[in-house]
Amino acid sequence: MKDVYLFSGFLGSGKTSMLTDVIRQLKEKGLKPAVIMNEFGQLNFDSQSVEEDIPLKEMLEGCICCSGSEKTEAQIQTLLANEQFDVLLIETTGAAHPVEALDAVYSPLFAEQLNIKGIVTVADSKLWLDRDKLSPQVKSLFLEQIRHAHLLLANKIDLLTESEQAKVVFEIQNVNSNAFILQTTNGRVPLHLLEKLHSTVTNNKNDIHSAKIGVHLHLTSRLVEFQKSFTQDQFEEWIRTLPSTVYRMKGYVPIEGMKNPMLFQYAYGLVQWLPEYIRMQPKIVMIGENLDQIQIFGQDSQ
Structure with missing residues (x-):
């Protein structure tokens, strides 16, 4: 069974910084990660931050959550068949709805080989305070990415005053009262917080488990x-x-x-x-x- 983490969040929120730091922590622990990165453009500059010895698949010119779903399945199958790794990290495009992104990862072809640990959403704290300036569609997606997270990173917290920090945490908790909220900078998240996430799918055909961080998640x-x-x-x-x-x-x-x-x-x-x-x-x-x-x-x- 390979543990899988799905990283969600807007462009510029700090997902890639988190990815780079999680890779470092996994390697320090003696675990080998594999990475799937998803971008809309033709060139994924962020992939340059992933070291050469790490299996990497890139989703370019498409979204993991729509026409790219079948490509994602094929890439995961290729990784499972041809690469040796312990943990799969999937960084979605900022335009991905978390449910659709999760759907692209779940396939009956390999569901029993993957242990989906959960969705980690990186939220730009300053953007959260300015969310009413966003278009209705973008604001809705921002809220959905937060609502469906199993672990939330309130990132760039150093740019806010203490009262603004408290306001961000309080308001995000109102959107998602189940997820643990970590106030952080540079996308830093301790590996043990990720490891606390429990599987959202099981091998047993009749069983179901909710992801947990102290409480059941939806x-x-x-x-x-x-x-x-x-x-x-x-x-x-x-x-x-x-x-x-x-x-x-x-x-x-x-x-x-x-x-x-x-x-x-x-x-x-x-x-x-x-x-x-x-x-x-x-x-x-x-x-x-x-x-x-x-x-x-x-x-x-x-």
Whole structure:
């Protein structure tokens, strides 16, 4: 099992500084990291900060959370197959919504090989105080990156007065009362805080764990395996009963009359089915909140 951390935050918030420092701490501990960096432009200058002996995959000209999702899966598969590493660090573009970024990392192809530790969001403290000057779309994304974090870094805290520092922490806590908030500079975060994060997905097909830092956190995942086939209508009828707190599902569903389980994707209430020409394991990954309260279709005995 490889531990995976997903680093989120706006451009200029301090993600790369955090990445560089976490790499240093991991190497001092004798652990070998691998890195996936995601940028919109054609040239990723930040990758120059990653040392040559570290396996590095770059997502250029695209976003990890949209058309780049399949590329991300392929890059993770390549790393798992060809590289020796202990920890995978994924730095998302500043425009990535954390749920979509997490969705790109979760794949039924390798879900059992990865231990997703959580989302670490770096928030620019000064930008937070000036957030009302942002466009509505950018401000909304800023809030979402904070709301879904498992660990929050209130960065550049040295640029604020004591009263401003207290205001930032109080207001961020109102957005995300579950995550631990670390006031820091230069993106510094002690490795032990990252290691305290607990897995948000498990190997056991019927189990679910919330990420924790002393308290349960809201964003969780669940790996479900199917033992029998269904019709598409039966499965979609079950999907229509799901609450809005189920954000994403993807994987392979065994459908009656089909030789191989079909590729299935679900997002924002929309369903997509595609035929699969290779026999894949019949299992899906779910991402959302309060997943332990959902009865899985075809598994009434649980």
